[in-house]
Amino acid sequence: xxxxxxxxxxxxxxxxxxxxxxxxxxxxxxxxxxxxxxxxxxxxxxxxxxxxxxxxxxxxxxxxxxxxxxxxxxxxxxxxxxxxxxxxxxxxxxxxxxxxxxxxxxxxxxxxxxxxxxxxxxxxxxxxxxxxxxxxxxxxxxxxxxxxxxxxxxxxxxxxxxxxxxxxxxxxxxxxxxxxxxxxxxxxxxxxxxxxxxxxxxxxxxxxxxxxxxxxxxxxxxxxxxxxxxxxxxxxxxxxxxxxxxxxxxxxxxxxxxxxxxxxxxxxxxxxxxxxxxxx
Amino acid sequence: xxxxxxxxxxxxxxxxxxxxxxxxxxxxxxxxxxxxxxxxxxxxxxxxxxxxxxxxxxxxxxxxxxxxxxxxxxxxxxxxxxxxxxxxxxxxxxxxxxxxxxxxxxxxxxxxxxxxxxxxxxxxxxxxxxxxxxxxxxxxxxxxxxxxxxxxxxxxxxx
Numbered sequence: 001x002x003x004x005x006x007x008x009x010x011x012x013x014x015x016x017x018x019x020x021x022x023x024x025x026x027x028x029x030x031x032x033x034x035x036x037x038x039x040x041x042x043x044x045x046x047x048x049x050x051x052x053x054x055x056x057x058x059x060x061x062x063x064x065x066x067x068x069x070x071x072x073x074x075x076x077x078x079x080x081x082x083x084x085x086x087x088x089x090x091x092x093x094x095x096x097x098x099x100x101x102x103x104x105x106x107x108x109x110x111x112x113x114x115x116x117x118x119x120x121x122x123x124x125x126x127x128x129x130x131x132x133x134x135x136x137x138x139x140x141x142x143x144x145x146x147x148x149x150x151x152x153x154x155x156x157x158x159x160x161x162x163x164x165x166x167x168x169x170x171x172x173x174x175x176x177x178x179x180x181x182x183x184x185x186x187x188x189x190x191x192x193x194x195x196x197x198x199x200x201x202x203x204x205x206x207x208x209x210x211x212x213x214x215x216x217x218x219x220x221x222x223x224x225x226x227x228x229x230x231x232x233x234x235x236x237x238x239x240x241x242x243x244x245x246x247x248x249x250x251x252x253x254x255x256x257x258x259x260x261x262x263x264x265x266x267x268x269x270x271x272x273x274x275x276x277x278x279x280x
Numbered sequence: 281x282x283x284x285x286x287x288x289x290x291x292x293x294x295x296x297x298x299x300x301x302x303x304x305x306x307x308x309x310x311x312x313x314x315x316x317x318x319x320x321x322x323x324x325x326x327x328x329x330x331x332x333x334x335x336x337x338x339x340x341x342x343x344x345x346x347x348x349x350x351x352x353x354x355x356x357x358x359x360x361x362x363x364x365x366x367x368x369x370x371x372x373x374x375x376x377x378x379x380x381x382x383x384x385x386x387x388x389x390x391x392x393x394x395x396x397x398x399x400x401x402x403x404x405x406x407x408x409x410x411x412x413x414x415x416x417x418x419x420x421x422x423x424x425x426x427x428x429x430x431x432x433x434x435x436x437x438x439x
Contacts, residue, residue: 001324002303002304002305002308002324003303003305004303005282005283005301005302005303006283006302006303007283007302008283008285008302008346008348010348010349034344034345034346034349035326035341035344038305038326038343038344038345038346039324039325039326039344042305042324042325042343043325051302053349055349079338099410102414103329103413103414103415104339104392104395104396104411104414105329105332105339105340105341105392105395105414106326106341106344106414108338108339108340109338109340109341109344109345189413190409190410190413191410191413191414
């Protein structure tokens with residue numbers, strides 16, 4: 001199908017975009033890369049009165065690394081993240097994950113801020129900011145606030161963002177030199193949304209471990225008990241078995257592809273494989 | 281009432297100016313308003329890849345962009361890739377290897393494969409399949425398509 005009719009605005013400044021969202025009274029929708037919003041409009045699952053195109057706002061795009069923090073502008077595209085040697089050096093989880101985000105043509109348009117604002121539970125970027133303990137910067141016409149990733153994702157396609165706010169920036173801590181990373185996702189076809197996925201970061205000595213699962217619940221979720229089972233352990237077979245057992249505490253959700261118990265099983269498989277990568 | 285706006289863009293090197301409904305996507309604009317029917321419309325949800333075309337040097341989904349978003353941009357369709365000779369070797373390889381049956385996916389396959397080739401991609405079957413994973417061929421001709429891409433990279437064809 002084709003999208004229903006709408007008003008289209010393409011402001012050149014962030015201030016102008018925020019004014020349009022404030023005026024829109026909830027009926028204006030920001031358009032970033034459009035790789036999810038456009039299909040949703042074509043399916044008529046989304047029918048905004050006003051589309052506020054963010055693509056002409058240069059101040060919303062770009063990557064800076066300084067003072068131990070990575071700051072990524074919301075409309076920075078996946079292909080720009082992939083091409084940034086500075087980013088991939090500052091955070092080695094990016095080059096592991098990015099090739100698995102959809103397909104090349106989608107990565108040429110899709111943006112990190114759009115993915116985080118949409119909060120698809122099976123998408124990689126929300127899980128990435130969550131596992132890294134990142135922050136999301138929101139702004140409306142009256143001011144700015146920073147929300148930790150741990151508090152940002154509320155449910156399926158539901159976040160802390162209010163309709164008059166934009167995700168303007170994603171902040172992530174620069175990786176420690178010795179920090180370890182693991183990533184695995186289970187898909188039917190390369191680039192598809194994950195049936196189950198896992199991202200892990202751990203200190204060199206395995207004293208601290210953060211684990212995020214995605215594609216298995218209504219949002220990306222921290223696996224706290226599995227983290228506790230692995231933190232301070234030798235990381236061996238007994239520890240990872242205990243961590244996988246500890247997933248029983250989480251609430252898994254079925255989707256069209258898999259029932260809850262399958263999601264639970266696949267989460268364990270993804271965790272085991274991601275952990276193997278942490279140890280290499 | 282359908283809302284419209286005027287846009288100007290370069291299509292295959294020619295300046296095009298038109299009044300378009302803001303809801304019209306880029307591939308529909310190219311097919312219906314400009315008359316370039318090489319880019320195909322398949323799923324209209326970004327899954328099949330048949331509408332893949334080049335926008336400002338990057339291959340994108342023509343169905344996941346509005347025509348109005350291409351205002352001021354440089355668009356190259358499968359026709360433009362052929363006319364400039366950029367896709368000549370790849371097209372010859374597709375013909376030689378029987379890399380198309382019905383041909384519906386071919387414009388998108390050519391565009392996506394050309395991006396891989398022009399970026400210096402290796403004749404590695406797994407990497408080529410991963411790059412083309414966003415393009416569906418319902419005649420199940422992937423083997424021959426990957427053969428054609430490998431042949432082009434290996435310089436085994438001359439158009």
